[in-house]
Each structure stands twice: as structure tokens, then as C-alpha cells.
Amino acid sequence: MADENQGFLGAIWETIKTIFWALIIAGVFRTLLFQPFWIPSSSMKDTLLVGDFLFVNKMAYGYSYASCPSIKLGQFGIDIDAADICGFLDGDNSRLIGDQPERGDVVVFRHPVSHQDYIKRLIGLPGDTVQMKAGLLHINGEPVQVEDGGVFSETKEPQGPEGRYPRCSNDPVGEGGVCEKERLIETLPGGVRHSMLNIQDGLDLDDTKVFTVPEGHFFFMGDNRDNSTDSRVSQTSFGVGMVPFENLIGRADRIMFSSAGRSMLFFWTWRGDRFFKAID
Known part of the structure; x- marks a missing residue:
């Protein structure tokens, strides 16, 4: 015994x-090395769709306090922030083995105030000026090149675990109808070409002041320009403002898996054409 x-x-x-x-x-x-990230919102359409799953390359920009994972399990009362683990690296806006990001990178970063993870496209580098005029992006006083990219269409239905309906340029659209947005192809200084969406002209963020990106900071915008809270909005728990270098987590390079349903277990909603898709 x-x-x-x-x-x-x-x-x-x-x-x-x-x-x-x-x-x-x-x-x-x-x-x-890599951090998993689910796309919860529509701010990066059509580059990233709600329900896309990707791994963030943490080696791309080196390491800072933001590289440590946050562990949030509300049902067990666990709320450990990255700063609780690696706070000793915070404060000087520097990184270990750090490489500078490039304009046009799709980046996951920690919100400077709320500490939530965000994903946006890097538009402005330190020293740049950024401004929106009548919906057209200007960098260092020059308008970026924009081409017609056709129409982006999707079904008007709840999307992802949060069940949000997409905004449509052809609203009102009933549930199950075809939701459309104007697609444009934007070429940034340096040559990165990417698609972006326009829902409506004349919105507040279509015309902004001139933003000057300070040293050690970056200016981010979503590709779904009319449905993105980004650096065009002053830094609060809601707005993003300028993002410090140390808040960058990593670069998003490739979509590994994608599901259009409320759960990844709904295999009939999987988007097989997006598996292992490179992010432009």
C-alpha cells in the first residue's frame, strides 16, 4: 500500500x-517572441477584420516594460498589469535591443492611459507633421497619394464576440443586407501601399489641426478612418494621442486564423482565405 x-x-x-x-x-x-492577439473591433478594416487572429512579433522593436504580458482573469479576480511585472524597465522611454519601427507598420501598442492593447498603422515618425484635410492625409505638408480601390462589401450583421454592427456608407441597411464602404489605396512616404476605408465625408476627424510628433513618440491611425479612435484624438482614457516608443509591443506581420462568428468554435464561419495571410 x-x-x-x-x-x-x-x-x-x-x-x-x-x-x-x-x-x-x-x-x-x-x-x-510572440504574443497572440484577436482583432476585437473594425478600426483596421479591411486590412484586419473582426475575428482575425494573429501573433505579434515582439522581436521587431526590441523589449520594454510593455513586452511583459498582462494577465487579466476577471472571473478569478486576477488583474496583473505588465507594469506590475516589468515596471522596473518603465520611465526612460527606451528599449533593449531596440529597432525603430517603419512608417506603414501595423503595430500593437499599449494605450498610454488605459493600458489596453491597441492595433493601428504607424503614420507619423518623430519630427513629422501630420494633418487631415477634407479626409486626405498630409505628412510633412504634402498630401499622400490616393487611388480608387473599388467598394468594400460585407453583410450587415453582428460581428465578433462583442456583436457590433458595421457602419455602412449606404445606410440605412437592414440586417442581412449588403453594407458598403468606399475603398481607397493609400501610398505613404517610403512606398508602403495599403487599403483604407471611407464611410462618410465631412466628419470631425476628416479635418484636423497640424500634429507635430515629438521625439521618441509615434502617430497612429486606423485604416477604417471614420471608425477609429487613434492619434487624431488627444490622449485620454479614450483618445490615443502620441504613443511613446516604450509602449510598442510588436509588429503584426501575418494573420494566422480568422473567424467571422461569435466564437472560434463556429467552424462554419471560418474564413479560410485569410489563414496565414500576410498583413500589408
């Missing part, structure tokens, strides 16, 4: 050790 008990306890101990080392390896992987 004693031998049986020792064997049972030994098996439990081996299981505990296996789980422990698996968690350590997963933590190192997520902290140093």
Missing part, C-alpha cells in the same frame, strides 16, 4: 512539474 501511495504521489508531482515548466516556457515565449 505504501508503495502504491508513493507511486501515486510521485505521478502527481511529475504532473505538477510538467505543468510548471510548460507555463514557464509559455511565459518566456509570450514575453520574448
Whole structure:
């Protein structure tokens, strides 16, 4: 009987050790290499759709306090922020083994106030001026090149776990109808070409003041320009403002999986044409 008990306890101990080392390896992987990220909102359409799943390349820009994972499990009362783990790296707006991001990169970063993870396109580098005039982006006083990209169409229905309906340029559209937006192809200084969407002309963020990007900071915008809270809105718990270098988490390079449904388990809503799709 004693031998049986020792064997049972030994098996439990081996299981505990296996789980422990698996968690350590997963933590190192997520902290140093790649972080999973689900697209929860429509601010980056049509580059990224609600329900896209990707891994963020943390090696692209080096490491800062924001590289540490935040652990938020509300049902268990766990709310550990990245700053709680790696706060000793915070404060000087620098990075370890840090490479500068490039204009046009799609970047995941920590919101400077709310500390939530955001994903947007990098538009303005340190020292740049950025302004929107009549819906057209101007960088350093020059308008960017824009071409007609046709029409982006999707079904007017709840999208993703949050169940939000898309905004449409052809509203009112009933549920199940075809929701349309104007698609444009924008070429940024440096040559990055990407699609963006326009829902309506004449909105507040179509005309802005001139923003000057300070040293060590970056200016971000969503590709779905009329449905994005980004650096055009002053930094609050809602607006993004200028994002410090140390708040960058990593670069989004490729979509690994995509589901149009309320759950990834709804296999009939999987978007097979987006699996392993490169992000432009």
C-alpha cells in the first residue's frame, strides 16, 4: 500500500512539474517572441477584420516594460498589469535591443492611459507633421497619394464576440443586407501601399489641426478612418494621442486564423482565405 501511495504521489508531482515548466516556457515565449492577439473591433478594416487572429512579433522593436504580458482573469479576480511585472524597465522611454519601427507598420501598442492593447498603422515618425484635410492625409505638408480601390462589401450583421454592427456608407441597411464602404489605396512616404476605408465625408476627424510628433513618440491611425479612435484624438482614457516608443509591443506581420462568428468554435464561419495571410 505504501508503495502504491508513493507511486501515486510521485505521478502527481511529475504532473505538477510538467505543468510548471510548460507555463514557464509559455511565459518566456509570450514575453520574448510572440504574443497572440484577436482583432476585437473594425478600426483596421479591411486590412484586419473582426475575428482575425494573429501573433505579434515582439522581436521587431526590441523589449520594454510593455513586452511583459498582462494577465487579466476577471472571473478569478486576477488583474496583473505588465507594469506590475516589468515596471522596473518603465520611465526612460527606451528599449533593449531596440529597432525603430517603419512608417506603414501595423503595430500593437499599449494605450498610454488605459493600458489596453491597441492595433493601428504607424503614420507619423518623430519630427513629422501630420494633418487631415477634407479626409486626405498630409505628412510633412504634402498630401499622400490616393487611388480608387473599388467598394468594400460585407453583410450587415453582428460581428465578433462583442456583436457590433458595421457602419455602412449606404445606410440605412437592414440586417442581412449588403453594407458598403468606399475603398481607397493609400501610398505613404517610403512606398508602403495599403487599403483604407471611407464611410462618410465631412466628419470631425476628416479635418484636423497640424500634429507635430515629438521625439521618441509615434502617430497612429486606423485604416477604417471614420471608425477609429487613434492619434487624431488627444490622449485620454479614450483618445490615443502620441504613443511613446516604450509602449510598442510588436509588429503584426501575418494573420494566422480568422473567424467571422461569435466564437472560434463556429467552424462554419471560418474564413479560410485569410489563414496565414500576410498583413500589408
